[in-house]
Amino acid sequence: MIEIDEVTKSYGGRPVVDRLSLSVGGGAFCVLLGSSGCGKSTTLRMINRLIPIDSGVIRVGGEDVTQIPAQVLRRRIGYAIQSIGLFPHWTVEDNIATVPRLLNWRQARVRDRVTELLELFRLDPAIYRSKFPHQLSGGEQQRVGVARALAADPELLLMDEPFAAVDPITRDALQAELARIHRATGKTIVFVTHDIEEALRLATVIAIMDSGRIGQLGTPLEILEQPANDFVREFVGRQGLGLKLLSVRKVSDRLRGGEPAEGEPISLDASLSEALSAMTARRADRLPVCDDEGRHLGIIALADLVR
Amino acid sequence: MRGRRLLTSPVLWVGLFFAALMLRMDALQPLLQPAFPGVEPVVYNRDSFLTLFLSQLGLVAAASLAASLVGVALAIFVTRPAGRDFRAMVNALATIGQTFPPAAVLAITVPMVGFGARPTIIALFLYGLLPIIENAVAGLEGVASGVREAAEGMGLSAWQRLRDVELPLAAPVILAGIRVSVTIAIGTATIGSTVGALTLGTPIFDGLVANKIPFVLEGAVLVALFAILTDMLFERLDQWFRPTAN
Numbered sequence: 102m103i104e105i106d107e108v109t110k111s112y113g114g115r116p117v118v119d120r121l122s123l124s125v126g127g128g129a130f131c132v133l134l135g136s137s138g139c140g141k142s143t144t145l146r147m148i149n150r151l152i153p154i155d156s157g158v159i160r161v162g163g164e165d166v167t168q169i170p171a172q173v174l175r176r177r178i179g180y181a182i183q184s185i186g187l188f189p190h191w192t193v194e195d196n197i198a199t200v201p202r203l204l205n206w207r208q209a210r211v212r213d214r215v216t217e218l219l220e221l222f223r224l225d226p227a228i229y230r231s232k233f234p235h236q237l238s239g240g241e242q243q244r245v246g247v248a249r250a251l252a253a254d255p256e257l258l259l260m261d262e263p264f265a266a267v268d269p270i271t272r273d274a275l276q277a278e279l280a281r282i283h284r285a286t287g288k289t290i291v292f293v294t295h296d297i298e299e300a301l302r303l304a305t306v307i308a309i310m311d312s313g314r315i316g317q318l319g320t321p322l323e324i325l326e327q328p329a330n331d332f333v334r335e336f337v338g339r340q341g342l343g344l345k346l347l348s349v350r351k352v353s354d355r356l357r358g359g360e361p362a363e364g365e366p367i368s369l370d371a372s373l374s375e376a377l378s379a380m381t382a383r384r385a386d387r388l389p390v391c392d393d394e395g396r397h398l399g400i401i402a403l404a405d406l407v408r
Numbered sequence: 409m410r411g412r413r414l415l416t417s418p419v420l421w422v423g424l425f426f427a428a429l430m431l432r433m434d435a436l437q438p439l440l441q442p443a444f445p446g447v448e449p450v451v452y453n454r455d456s457f458l459t460l461f462l463s464q465l466g467l468v469a470a471a472s473l474a475a476s477l478v479g480v481a482l483a484i485f486v487t488r489p490a491g492r493d494f495r496a497m498v499n500a501l502a503t504i505g506q507t508f509p510p511a512a513v514l515a516i517t518v519p520m521v522g523f524g525a526r527p528t529i530i531a532l533f534l535y536g537l538l539p540i541i542e543n544a545v546a547g548l549e550g551v552a553s554g555v556r557e558a559a560e561g562m563g564l565s566a567w568q569r570l571r572d573v574e575l576p577l578a579a580p581v582i583l584a585g586i587r588v589s590v591t592i593a594i595g596t597a598t599i600g601s602t603v604g605a606l607t608l609g610t611p612i613f614d615g616l617v618a619n620k621i622p623f624v625l626e627g628a629v630l631v632a633l634f635a636i637l638t639d640m641l642f643e644r645l646d647q648w649f650r651p652t653a654n
Contacts, residue, residue: 151560172563180562186561188558188559
């Protein structure tokens, strides 16, 4: 979906992004992870040409982005940022409808799309459609911001620390929602964050960036289990490594079929850290496991977590 | 409810008071005559106050409209990437326009364009430019960077960003600048009477020259009410420009 090929961007002779190459497949959730100043935001903003590329090529869907008029390119790519950037003088509906209207969608189609997106984000269209941004909570604003980025059904979504400014509880809910929406829509997402927990939770692939280069590219599990170098090891953090490992593994990896168990079942998609948390809270050493339809599949036991 | 709000609105009452004084100043003659014995006539009657007011309204409207158009256009220009280098220059020019006393502008322009309305409009235009430019630049630059970035990132063209995002968001601040400029212009326009423009300043200057204090009072009270009323109308306009507040 996206190929970044030997891309460089310098400011005042100092490279911020240094001959970076990265390929993101269709449907991937790619997180660019790194501390501030590592070039992750710059990389993201070169994809939709908010920042011009010094050298190298970025291709989206096989097309060199510099060969597409910037506005056409941007209308094809969803974009959500930390400060949200909702237009304060427009209603929620007008905000979400921005790109569809730029693309001259028919009025009825725009309206249906807004309804659909508000429902996708569990915001009641009857209530939220005509509200203004200042009447929404931070979490609701961020939902509308992401809905707006998805409005014209782009294949690719760029997100620059979209949840950095909301409180931890809201962030948790938004992350869960984004993961759900990614699964449901199959969009390709490039997501910038400095928060390792957020990256582990959301990513299908993580690119850890350090001074304009990629330190390691891999799945969350690979990053945790086989850090490529000291920088990655340091960044991932030795403290709590075990808990992080539990957070990226799923109950489905350790399911023990057939056996019965008492109590509230846990979902197949839950992480092992959620399973551990449930066991600790209930003082149980085993939990029943069910699928999305609530069918009993087997159990997971405390010993399975450390297998 | 609407009618009630209209009745309790100060704009209505100030407006009625202003209109009544302007049209029927002569009704005050029994009051003024004993206060200023020996002044004859005690109410200015060379031109009707309505004529003076309409003439001043025309001068202020012409100058302020031109200053608003030019000021906002310059502010838009210097806040675009192409015009950024001119920012300091435009500001300096507008500051000179403001610090140059309108009386001096009249002295310079009268030999060039003659007596009457024209030098007055030029002086008011130059004098009113600075607050409009300053506010418009502040308003356009005050648009949150996140909003700007989102607009650009979603693919709005430069013109669409200006028309749909920056100008509407800057509108209250721009309007505040125009409000200051117009209010100043109403007061300043009176000096146009010294070069033959008809304004509510005419009775003031006539009164000063002929030592007829009631003329000065009548002109001054009407100019003050004119300015206050205009300011109140801008207040209304300002509320109308902020539809999102509540």
